[in-house]
Amino acid sequence: MAKQLHLGAFMRPVSIHTGAWRYPGALPDANFSLAAIQRFIRSLEAAKFDYFFMADHLGVLNLPRQALMRSHTVTSFEPFTLLSALAGVTERIGLVATASTTYDEPFHVARRFASLDHISGGRTGWNVVTTSNPDSSRNFGLETQPDHAARYHRAREFHDVVTGLWDSFADDAFVMDAAKGIYFDPARMHALNHKGEHFSVSGPLNIARPVQGWPVIFQAGASDPGRQLAAETAEAVFAAESTLEGSKAYYDDVKGRAATVGRNPDHIKIMPAVFLVVGDTVEEARAKRAKLDSLVHYDSGIHSLSGMLGHDVSGFDPDGPLPDIPESNASKSSRRFMIELARAENLTIRQLAAKAGSYGGLAFVGTAKTIADEMQHWLEQAACDGFTTMFPYLPEGLEDFTGKVVPELQARGLFRTEYEGETLRDHLGLPRPDNRFFA
């Protein structure tokens, strides 16, 4: 059989797009509605998605009040409680939660994932993040966040401790011999006794080894240390490249780094994030996206535009052209991109702000056929192993994809028509890790 795509969904209750809660038919109160999210995950499971990935932040984003008040992302469910509740209404789809290595304890993280893996029958994944949002630190007693290198150094040790704790018991430890009164064989239990630079953790973990051995390790490493951490530890990567060439280079780099450290490159799945808008015609899909982008409030868009330009442009006439602006320390690529766009399309500041406030990464906007073509091309060009999909508005944008694009992919033999295994590792074709302490 030819290689198939993997598909995950990167979700917020209302959608990842800033304007989505205002879209006709959207559910702005999904932030408080378990029933809404149950509907979404049931659609994804019916479409045989590999996983449901819950976005997360450790705090309210530090935006100016005029931008923040427009944002449906200010409130959401906490990932572990949400995914545990969703485990009960699903049977097969994977459940991926973010946990921070900078602001949590390895014992807690290991235990929650092990518990969710038992509750879900082996369907969990851990998105390992170091938490880049600097404001999060002030919710955890720090005035400033640890620097990038320190966060990644701590993350590497955190991963070692968590996976070591997951290996606390051999799979056959729990003999439960009632006649002899032996609940478990203590020779099949290992106390980690980790003493490292950042952590000192005795163990053992007070829960049996996860169903999957270890939950699947996800990461989104983009920087050099991030890529290296992914190559050493990740099994699925939420990549953020916005072009085919960029993603091919990323794919080759990360899989190459994995091979260099002795891993099988097939055991690290590259899953670029892609924003998807489906129409019955390409024009309809583009019109949907334009309508959605128009719902980004000017106060949000102008804040995003100022950030990209590295210059506060909120004082200029919204309906005038972009004036010359001074050089700054902002990312040169995003600054140049917006200035060139303004000039090339003769855009007003208002039009430019709408683009800045929209999703800026990889997007496939078209029909079931054109989107399936693009996905197939990326797969055949070895630019990915699948996609981490993002929907423009919910439920309609999600159900457009599951109802129209997924059947097209299935008809081409590019996506499963039924789950073949039980666990997230089964879906992704990943091996169950050996226990480092027990054969």
Next chain:
Amino acid sequence: MAKQLHLGAFMRPVSIHTGAWRYPGALPDANFSLAAIQRFIRSLEAAKFDYFFMADHLGVLNLPRQALMRSHTVTSFEPFTLLSALAGVTERIGLVATASTTYDEPFHVARRFASLDHISGGRTGWNVVTTSNPDSSRNFGLETQPDHAARYHRAREFHDVVTGLWDSFADDAFVMDAAKGIYFDPARMHALNHKGEHFSVSGPLNIARPVQGWPVIFQAGASDPGRQLAAETAEAVFAAESTLEGSKAYYDDVKGRAATVGRNPDHIKIMPAVFLVVGDTVEEARAKRAKLDSLVHYDSGIHSLSGMLGHDVSGFDPDGPLPDIPESNASKSSRRFMIELARAENLTIRQLAAKAGSYGGLAFVGTAKTIADEMQHWLEQAACDGFTTMFPYLPEGLEDFTGKVVPELQARGLFRTEYEGETLRDHLGLPRPDNRFFA
């Protein structure tokens, strides 16, 4: 209407009794079986219990290998993941989770409870513990645990921060005005900006105020600082007095302390823990308990007995009498109790070990009628507001209580026959706390 009892269940997956997993019909693999626990909570909800309270430890208990290997408590689910999964299969029963103020962060704890309160429709309670097990500290980077006073001092501030974070948003903050593009009113959001002795937390919490305002605060304070913390902050107390007189004194003391700090004593419910064994005759109930106690393995019992005596007695002849043992630093009351019991009933060390390894606190062992009589007497004597029940083995011991004793209590008008409200606060008759920042 006369005053009614409240009933909660203090649960472990297999039971709180060391020998329970060996009892005929028990489910020793309930530690790994969500289905088993779903069955238990459905029975409790059908009986209209106020709450399901999940026992918890932050580590494997540091027992000698010969005792530990007998223990089904070595593995369990993590409370938040388990209770979130159970929220989906229940409608009304309260869900109480333990979270430690010594080994966790207020931002995480506030967020998980708020999320579970939204997921469950307002059914959560937080059992505030300072974690007395000294071995837990070694799973969190500390060689020794903080001392008792320091733990309680930190707990008081932790409670202030968590409740302050729960008040981050007014109930009417989320206007979700799609036409105007206003998701929430920023004037109805409060950043805590707490700077205290133990914690510095900026906030706001990135989740709407819990359905109940605050989840119900549970505590088990027994020491003087523990009672004071309960009087200042708790709304339900898991009391551990083993006699009617002791519980009356505890009830008066804690409610009196609450009044002294300006609280309504009716808003702190005293819920003594009670171990329940139900038979069709008193003799049958006693025989069930004796059988259960006989299933405590000698290696477990002798360890418990040595602990109570403050002297290692594992080297003596199990079938001989208890020799004179030297004075020690062990609790004088438990030491004297065991020595007097041995002399009075002429027990061998083996028989004494079986008693030491069993549950040593308040127990009602009898028929539906005798147990209802005892519960009624405690209520009428103002020794409690209800009970935190513990079952000897599962599912039978639980279903004996829900199937036989609960109907007897209901027939006497001592317990509800239907839930009257939706939330745990409704069940317990507790007011919804005002938001300290917003009218």
